[in-house]
Amino acid sequence: xxxxxxxxxRLYFSYSQVMVYDQSVQLPGCDWTEVHTAQGFARRGSxxxxxxxxxxxxxxxxxRREGYQPQREYQRxxxxxxxxxxxxxxxxxxxxxxxxxxxxxxxxxxxxxAAQYVTADDEEVIDVYVDLLTKALExxxxxxxxxxxxxPTPLIETAKVxxxx
Numbered sequence: 001x002x003x004x005x006x007x008x009x010r011l012y013f014s015y016s017q018v019m020v021y022d023q024s025v026q027l028p029g030c031d032w033t034e035v036h037t038a039q040g041f042a043r044r045g046s047x048x049x050x051x052x053x054x055x056x057x058x059x060x061x062x063x064r065r066e067g068y069q070p071q072r073e074y075q076r077x078x079x080x081x082x083x084x085x086x087x088x089x090x091x092x093x094x095x096x097x098x099x100x101x102x103x104x105x106x107x108x109x110x111x112x113x114a115a116q117y118v119t120a121d122d123e124e125v126i127d128v129y130v131d132l133l134t135k136a137l138e139x140x141x142x143x144x145x146x147x148x149x150x151x152p153t154p155l156i157e158t159a160k161v162x163x164x165x
Contacts, residue, residue, distance in 0.1 A: 005062035007103045011126075013093040014056040018126055020112060022046035023088035023102060029162030039151040040076060040142060041114075042159035045083045049094075049159075050114045050126075053146060057122030063091060063103050067131045068113040068143070074127075075117045077144035081137035081157075082112035082130070091128065109136040113143070 011018065016037075021028040030042035030049040040051045052059070053076060068079065088102045113129040142151045 003064065003066060006065050007063040007091065007101070009061050009091065009101045011059050011061050011091065011093050011099070011101065012057075012096055013052050013054075013059055014095045016052050016055050017049045018052055018059065018061075018091070018093055018114075019047070019049050020082070020089060020091050020114070020128060021048070022084055022086050023090055024086040027161045028090070029094060030159035031162045031164060032159070033156075035152055035156050036159060038149060039155050040078050040145075040149050041080060041140065043080050043140070043157065044159055046085060048080050048082060048112060050078060050116075052124060052126070053116060053118050053148060054122060054124055057124065059124050059126045061091060061126040061128065063128045063130065065105070065130055067111075068115065068129045071115065071127075073117045073125070074115040074144055075146045076149065077113060077115040078140065078142050079111055079113045080140040082110045083136070084108055084110060089130070105130060106132065109133045111137050115144075
């Protein structure tokens with residue numbers, strides 16, 4: 001059963017990414033390598049940058065406080081460990097500097113799943129599922145891979161801050 005989303009923003013994504021991060025994180029951008037792009041994400045403990053199938057455009061996004069619900073439309077689905085420390089999680093595109101879009105979540109360890117599909121030349125849907133766990137998830141997983149992904153084994157679980165030497 002699919003419930004009403006806890007947050008349903010329309011967002012502008014660019015540079016083929018959307019960012020999900022704990023509000024306490026000052027620099028949420030990750031430094032992408034070719035391997036990160038091949039697996040569809042770059043992450044740190046309280047930050048994940050998901051690669052979008054399109055380079056730029058608008059996404060109808062929904063964030064739900066529940067476990068992942070598979071849908072036939074999903075072309076790309078990635079699950080990652082995620083830690084909430086501040087009680088607020090932000091969802092935004094990298095150029096959305098004036099947008100304030102967040103969801104309140106209790107501090108703790110989560111399984112965060114981003115499920116995406118393209119709906120037009122510059123439009124896609126991004127559904128984000130956040131599931132509170134009793135202990136930290138140890139690894140990420142690519143649950144559905146589209147033709148643009150070629151995830152390595154094992155997946156790369158760390159990234160540097162964007163612009164960091």
